[in-house]
Amino acid sequence: MDRPAPAVPRPAGHGMALALGAGVLAVWLGAMAFVLREAALPPETDGTVLVVFPPGTPDGRAFAAVVEAGGRPLRQTDVGFAWVARSDEPGFVGRLEAAGALGAFGELPIGPQLGGCMAVNADTGGPQTYRLQP
Amino acid sequence: MSTTTSASGASQPQATRALGAIVVCGCLISLIGFGVRSSYGLFNAPLSEANGWGRDVFALALAFQNILWGLGQPFAGALADRYGPARVLAGGGLLYGLGVALTAYSDAPVLLHLTAGVLVGLGLAGASFTIVIAGFGRHLPPERRSWAAGIATAAGSLGQFLFAPMGQAFIAAYGWQTALVLLGAFFLLVPFLAIPLRGGGGHAAGGGAHADLSMRQALGQAFGHRSYQLLVAGFFVCGFHLAFITVHLPPYLTDVGISPTLAAWALAVIGLANVVGSYSSGILGGRMSKRTMLCFIYFARAVAIALFILLPVTPASVLAFAAAMGLLWLSTVPPTSGLVALMFGTRHLGMLFGMVFLSHQVGAFLGVWLGGILYEAVGNYDLVWWMSVALGIFSAIVHWPIAEREAPHRLSPAAA
Numbered sequence: 001m002d003r004p005a006p007a008v009p010r011p012a013g014h015g016m017a018l019a020l021g022a023g024v025l026a027v028w029l030g031a032m033a034f035v036l037r038e039a040a041l042p043p044e045t046d047g048t049v050l051v052v053f054p055p056g057t058p059d060g061r062a063f064a065a066v067v068e069a070g071g072r073p074l075r076q077t078d079v080g081f082a083w084v085a086r087s088d089e090p091g092f093v094g095r096l097e098a099a100g101a102l103g104a105f106g107e108l109p110i111g112p113q114l115g116g117c118m119a120v121n122a123d124t125g126g127p128q129t130y131r132l133q134p
Numbered sequence: 135m136s137t138t139t140s141a142s143g144a145s146q147p148q149a150t151r152a153l154g155a156i157v158v159c160g161c162l163i164s165l166i167g168f169g170v171r172s173s174y175g176l177f178n179a180p181l182s183e184a185n186g187w188g189r190d191v192f193a194l195a196l197a198f199q200n201i202l203w204g205l206g207q208p209f210a211g212a213l214a215d216r217y218g219p220a221r222v223l224a225g226g227g228l229l230y231g232l233g234v235a236l237t238a239y240s241d242a243p244v245l246l247h248l249t250a251g252v253l254v255g256l257g258l259a260g261a262s263f264t265i266v267i268a269g270f271g272r273h274l275p276p277e278r279r280s281w282a283a284g285i286a287t288a289a290g291s292l293g294q295f296l297f298a299p300m301g302q303a304f305i306a307a308y309g310w311q312t313a314l315v316l317l318g319a320f321f322l323l324v325p326f327l328a329i330p331l332r333g334g335g336g337h338a339a340g341g342g343a344h345a346d347l348s349m350r351q352a353l354g355q356a357f358g359h360r361s362y363q364l365l366v367a368g369f370f371v372c373g374f375h376l377a378f379i380t381v382h383l384p385p386y387l388t389d390v391g392i393s394p395t396l397a398a399w400a401l402a403v404i405g406l407a408n409v410v411g412s413y414s415s416g417i418l419g420g421r422m423s424k425r426t427m428l429c430f431i432y433f434a435r436a437v438a439i440a441l442f443i444l445l446p447v448t449p450a451s452v453l454a455f456a457a458a459m460g461l462l463w464l465s466t467v468p469p470t471s472g473l474v475a476l477m478f479g480t481r482h483l484g485m486l487f488g489m490v491f492l493s494h495q496v497g498a499f500l501g502v503w504l505g506g507i508l509y510e511a512v513g514n515y516d517l518v519w520w521m522s523v524a525l526g527i528f529s530a531i532v533h534w535p536i537a538e539r540e541a542p543h544r545l546s547p548a549a550a
Contacts (some may be wrong), residue, residue, distance in 0.1 A: 021292065024296070032300060033302055039306040
C-alpha cells in the first residue's frame with residue numbers, strides 16, 4: 001500500500017481544537033490582565049508616564065482626561081488608546097485613573113518572539129510591535 | 135480498523151474522554167515547553183547587565199541549550215520508548231523548570247551555562263513536543279495520530295506567541311529574576327499534565343513488525359532503510375530554513391529599509407500563520423500522502439523565498455512572505471513524524487523521530503551560523519537566501535522517492 005487509507009477526522013476533533021484554543025486564550029487574557037494590573041504604577045506616582053485608556057476611547061476624550069488629571073499630553077503612541085503624558089504634581093496616576101484611564105505604566109514593551117526548533121532570537125534590540133515607553 | 139474504543143474495553147464515551155484528555159494535556163505540555171523557551175531572549179539584556187557580562191555569555195548558554203536539546207532528543211526518545219512518555223515528560227519538565235528558575239540566580243558564567251544551557255537543554259529534550267507526539271503515537275488510534283500531531287505542533291506555535299508578551303509583562307510587573315522563577319513554575323504543571331500519557335513503555339507500545347527489535351537493532355534497521363535516510367536528509371533543510379529566518383530576517387528587513395514595527399508584525403504573522411499551518415498539516419496528513427505533502431511544503435518554501443528576494447521588498451511583500459512561511463513553518467512536523475511511525479511503527483518512535491530531529495538541529499545550527507559568517511564575508515544575505523532556495527528544492531527532491539509504507543524487516547529479533 002503506497003499511501004494510507006483516507007481517514008477523515010470527525011468534527012469533534014475540530015471542536016476540541018477550537019475549545020482548547022479558546023480556553024488557552026481565555027486563561028492567557030485573564031493572566032495578562034492580572035499581571036498588567038500588577039505592573040501598573042501606584043496612584044501617587046508623578047512624572048512622565050504611559051497612560052492606557054480603554055481600547056476605542058476617542059482621541060479627544062483621552063486628551064481631555066489627561067488635562068483633567070492635571071497633566072500634559074506629550075504624544076500619542078502607535079496604539080491609539082495609549083498616550084505619553086506628564087505631570088509634576090504627586091498623585092498624577094491616581095487622578096488619571098479617576099478620569100477614566102485603565103492604568104499608567106513606566107514602560108510596556110509588547111512584541112512577538114519567534115522561535116524555530118533551535119533558534120531563539122536573543123536580540124532584545126530587535127523589532128517590537130509596539131514600543132510603548134514614556 | 136481502529137476505533138476510539140480502548141484496548142481495555144472501555145466504553146465509547148469513556149474512550150473519547152480519555153482521548154480528549156491525552157490530546158489536551160499533551161498540547162498544554164507542548165505549549166508550555168515551546169512558549170517558555172521562545173521568551174528566553176527577553177532575559178539577555180537584564181541578565182547580562184546585572185552581572186556585567188558581554189552578550190557572548192548568554193549566547194554561549196543558548197548554544198549549549200540548543201546543542202544539548204538536539205543531542206539529547208534521541209536519548210530522551212529512547213527513554214520514552216522504554217519507560218513510557220509520561221515519565222520522560224515529567225522528568226524533563228522538572229529539569230526544564232529548574233533550569234529556568236535557577237537561571238535567575240546564575241551570577242557566574244559557568245552557572246548560567248549549567249542552568250540555562252545544560253538543565254534547560256536536557257529538559258527540552260525530555261519535555262518537547264517530540265516526546266508528546268511519540269506519546270500520541272502510543273496512545274491514539276492510527277487515524278487520529280496525524281491530527282493530534284498537528285494540534286500539538288499548533289499548540290507549541292501558539293505557546294511561543296502567548297508566552298513572549300507574558301514574559302515581558304512579568305518583567306514589567308515583578309522584575310526579571312521573579313519573572314524567570316514564575317516562568318519556571320509553569321513546569322510544575324507538567325508532571326500532572328503527563329498523567330494521561332502514562333503507560334505505553336516497552337512492548338506495551340506495540341507498533342507492528344519492528345516491535346520486537348532492540349533499540350540498537352531498530353536504529354540499525356532505520357539507518358539501513360533508504361527512505362529513512364532521505365527523511366533525515368530532508369528534515370535538515372527544515373531546521374536550516376527556520377533558524378536562518380528566525381535569527382536573520384529582522385536584520386535583513388532593517389537592511390532593506392523596512393521599519394522595525396513592520397518587521398515585528400512580520401514575525402507575528404509568521405507565528406499566527408504557523409498555528410494554522412501546523413493544524414492544517416495534521417489534518418491533511420491523515421487524508422493524503424505525507425510524502426507528497428512534504429515535497430509540496432519544501433518546494434513551496436523555495437518558491438516563496440525566491441519570489442521574496444527577486445521582487446522589490448515592500449510592506450505587502452514582507453507580510454505575504456511572512457504569511458506563506460508561517461503556513462509552511464512547522465507544518466513539516468506532522469507528516470515527518472507520521473512517516474517515521476508508518477515505516478517503523480510506534481515501538482521505537484521516540485528514538486527514531488529524535489534522530490530525525492537531531493538532523494533538524496544540525497541544519498538549524500548551520501542556518502544561524504552560515505547566515506552570520508556569510509553576511510560578514512559578503513555584506514549581505516543574498517547568498518544564504520539562494521542557498522535556502524536550493525536546499526528547499528533539494529529537500530523536495532529527496533522526499534519524492536520515499537516509500538510511504540512499512541520498512542522491510544531486515545533483522546530478526548533473534549539476531550540481537
